[in-house]
Amino acid sequence: MRVARFDRAFLGPLLAGAFAFATQALAAESVFTTLPLATVDTAPLLVSADMRDGVDLSGEWNWSIDPYRSGIAGFHGEAPNRTEQRWLDIDVRKTLAQDNRELFEFDLDHDRKVKLPGSWLAASPEMRHYQGLVWYRRHFDSPAGRKGRYFLRFGASNYATVVFVNGQPVGRHEGGFTPFAFDVTRLLRNGDNQITIGVDSAATAATVPPPVTDWENYGGVTRDVKLVHTSDTYVDSAWVRLTPEGKIAVDAHLDGPAAANQPVQLKVAGLPFDLKGRTDAQGNWRATATAPRALMRWTPENPKLYDVTLAAGDDTWRDRVGFRTIERKGADILLNGKPVFLRGISMHEEEIAANPARVITPDNARALLAEIKNGLHGNFVRLSHYPHSEVMTRTADEMGLLVWSEVPVYWMVAWSNPSTLATARNMLAENILRDRNRASVVIWSVANETPVSDARNAFLRTLIGDVRRLDPSRLVSAALLVERDKVAAVPTMTMADPLADDLDIVSINTYNGWYTPDRLADLPSSVWNLPADKPLIFSEFGADAKAGFHSPDGMQKFSEEFQAEFYRKTLEMADRVPTLRGISPWILKDFRSPRRQNPDFQMGWNRKGLISETGQRKQAFSVLAEYFARKAGEPSK
Numbered sequence: 001m002r003v004a005r006f007d008r009a010f011l012g013p014l015l016a017g018a019f020a021f022a023t024q025a026l027a028a029e030s031v032f033t034t035l036p037l038a039t040v041d042t043a044p045l046l047v048s049a050d051m052r053d054g055v056d057l058s059g060e061w062n063w064s065i066d067p068y069r070s071g072i073a074g075f076h077g078e079a080p081n082r083t084e085q086r087w088l089d090i091d092v093r094k095t096l097a098q099d100n101r102e103l104f105e106f107d108l109d110h111d112r113k114v115k116l117p118g119s120w121l122a123a124s125p126e127m128r129h130y131q132g133l134v135w136y137r138r139h140f141d142s143p144a145g146r147k148g149r150y151f152l153r154f155g156a157s158n159y160a161t162v163v164f165v166n167g168q169p170v171g172r173h174e175g176g177f178t179p180f181a182f183d184v185t186r187l188l189r190n191g192d193n194q195i196t197i198g199v200d201s202a203a204t205a206a207t208v209p210p211p212v213t214d215w216e217n218y219g220g221v222t223r224d225v226k227l228v229h230t231s232d233t234y235v236d237s238a239w240v241r242l243t244p245e246g247k248i249a250v251d252a253h254l255d256g257p258a259a260a261n262q263p264v265q266l267k268v269a270g271l272p273f274d275l276k277g278r279t280d281a282q283g284n285w286r287a288t289a290t291a292p293r294a295l296m297r298w299t300p301e302n303p304k305l306y307d308v309t310l311a312a313g314d315d316t317w318r319d320r321v322g323f324r325t326i327e328r329k330g331a332d333i334l335l336n337g338k339p340v341f342l343r344g345i346s347m348h349e350e351e352i353a354a355n356p357a358r359v360i361t362p363d364n365a366r367a368l369l370a371e372i373k374n375g376l377h378g379n380f381v382r383l384s385h386y387p388h389s390e391v392m393t394r395t396a397d398e399m400g401l402l403v404w405s406e407v408p409v410y411w412m413v414a415w416s417n418p419s420t421l422a423t424a425r426n427m428l429a430e431n432i433l434r435d436r437n438r439a440s441v442v443i444w445s446v447a448n449e450t451p452v453s454d455a456r457n458a459f460l461r462t463l464i465g466d467v468r469r470l471d472p473s474r475l476v477s478a479a480l481l482v483e484r485d486k487v488a489a490v491p492t493m494t495m496a497d498p499l500a501d502d503l504d505i506v507s508i509n510t511y512n513g514w515y516t517p518d519r520l521a522d523l524p525s526s527v528w529n530l531p532a533d534k535p536l537i538f539s540e541f542g543a544d545a546k547a548g549f550h551s552p553d554g555m556q557k558f559s560e561e562f563q564a565e566f567y568r569k570t571l572e573m574a575d576r577v578p579t580l581r582g583i584s585p586w587i588l589k590d591f592r593s594p595r596r597q598n599p600d601f602q603m604g605w606n607r608k609g610l611i612s613e614t615g616q617r618k619q620a621f622s623v624l625a626e627y628f629a630r631k632a633g634e635p636s637k
């Protein structure tokens with residue numbers, strides 16, 4: 001039986017009952033529906049797992065496509081027989097050679113190799129549009145005389161994942177952008193061990209996101225896989241932060257036989273701070289103490305991080321934590337008590353490359369964020385439209401960029417489907433529990449451009465409630481749509497979404513002059529009817545431009561000149577909105593999107609980037625850079 005804890009019980013009854021697995025339509029009754037589902041209520045969290053000891057299982061894996069999903073169901077829908085199950089611990093070559101009654105129509109151990117993490121879409125031209133099931137296999141050695149616990153921890157795998165170790169079922173996960181882990185201690189054997197993973201990228205009406213988006217659905221194991229080693233009792237989750245009252249607060253949970261009544265000690269290196277306590281009967285510890293006077297607050301200008309340790313019995317949990325506060329007061333956003341203007345841009349999780357595979361190494365993350373921080377003079381990034389790699393949020397912590405983090409509740413999800421809601425809630429919880437220790441993250445966003453309806457309002461209000469329960473220390477937002485007056489001579493926009501009342505920050509995506517026939521010259525005189533007492537972020541605006549395509553006279557769409565003028569006029573418009581406290585235009589870099597197929601300009605790329613896919617800056621880049629340089633010099637309102 002699992003121990004109760006503050007982070008878990010909250011989703012409780014809903015998650016327990018409602019997970020009918022959103023890919024069910026595809027998989028019927030199969031390992032994708034029957035293996036134990038890893039959620040924040042049922043599986044280890046291993047918060048800050050990237051700081052723990054372990055064996056990195058990145059690198060070469062064998063792989064095999066399974067377009068008809070034969071590995072999970074026979075051709076009449078029945079359970080696959082022994083010779084179809086990809087995960088069994090069988091030497092296929094040897095078995096075929098020894099017994100001519102055996103038949104296997106796959107052999108993962110001898111199939112092609114690919115480097116993980118990374119999406120299969122970029123692995124070869126014929127995989128470009130593959131959406132379906134792929135199997136991966138690798139072996140690793142495990143020493144004899146093992147002690148403690150071993151967890152298989154995935155940074156992310158898109159979208160539905162089943163995991164087997166040494167032929168034994170381990171578990172499954174749903175959701176392509178958040179971490180999950182399984183305790184595999186009892187499944188390991190001395191010497192050679194075999195892992196098989198099935199990843200199905202197919203979206204359905206019930207998945208989050210659903211099939212229609214405006215970005216590439218990068219199937220596969222897109223983030224690190226690691227075998228993490230801990231002592232029998234270990235710190236499964238910890239959250240360390242600065243409160244607005246000037247205290248350092250800690251919430252922690254221990255898991256294992258000695259979790260209850262365990263002495264614990266929190267230290268912050270370089271500061272006279274040493275907080276001792278004892279866990280309760282459930283292994284929980286919650287404490288606060290006044291922050292030392294010497295504590296330097298994390299800011300974008302001085303992103304100071306401290307090495308924090310939490311010692312508990314044989315385990316020491318580590319993280320690097322920045323201490324700062326974020327609050328809203330009327331229409332102001334206060335960072336460490338002072339008004340701040342968010343000079344940002346939106347970004348997809350896609351490295352700068354001609355053929356990106358969603359591989360976010362520290363270097364790739366740094367290259368992207370440096371364009372914002374140094375190139376654009378920014379202090380903010382919207383990590384859209386789903387939780388990005390933990391490498392990205394750690395790099396933002398280090399470089400000093402404020403972060404908007406979001407879940408892929410995008411356009412039209414199945415608002416009335418309880419299983420979809422359960423999936424979204426779990427995803428949001430996994431994201432928050434992973435990144436609550438990141439000073440950079442200041443906004444949790446629950447949705448993007450979702451049309452108002454009663455079912456949608458109820459769905460999103462549930463998510464907002466979850467955010468407030470899991471992390472009341474940050475601000476909540478959602479990128480909303482506005483209603484446009486159909487007869488007014490100048491663009492006249494009114495916020496009519498009832499959800500605005502539930503949010504700390506009203507965020508609006510606006511594309512007047514790109515998707516509407518408005519003349520760019522009319523944009524500055526736009527009229528905005530908005531709540532007067534809440535901060536506004538223009539969370540998107542943008543126009544496509546193909547790097548190197550010019551039309552100085554005609555100002556044709558897709559030209560660099562048009563995009564630059566669109567930015568000039570939209571920024572002029574934005575400056576006239578009194579509650580504006582930040583912008584994150586769309587978007588830093590051109591990104592792959594199968595819905596964009598204009599052969600002259602797009603060919604599978606959304607061209608609204610200020611840099612091309614290989615990093616070439618367009619004219620609009622310097623328009624925004626100059627605007628931000630000016631903003632950085634002005635006192636924030």
Ligand code: GCB
Nearest residue numbers: 214448449509540586606608
């Ligand atoms: C939007 C969406 C974003 C799209 C963008 C576009 O409003 O939020 O995901 O990529 O517009 O380029 O149309």
